[in-house]
Amino acid sequence: MTDDDAIELALRLKALADPVRVRLMALLMGADGGEMAASDLARAVGVSGGTASHHLGQLRAAGLVASDRRGVSILYRALPENLEALRGVLASCC
Secondary structure, X not given: OOHHHHHHHHHHHHHHOOHHHHHHHHHHHOOHHHOEEHHHHHHHHOOOHHHHHHHHHXXXXXXXXXXXXXXXXXXXXXXXXXXXXXXXXXXXXX
């Protein structure tokens, strides 16, 4: 594993090292249509909109989710290919 791979892996694991973020990822991975509005995600995990936005921003920075603005809503979707890459790196080295 290269240093860059290790850094990328650590950043993704750090992003997932929070129960709210794990719940957000689980919701997004199971979302019908593949995406959910930030407000719906906040409500589903029982946090404020600002708190949800913070957590979603951390997941986006780690490359685990993507977002699109549609009107006044921000829709989030999981990036399963990056989760699969994370699993692959862990399986090959651990």
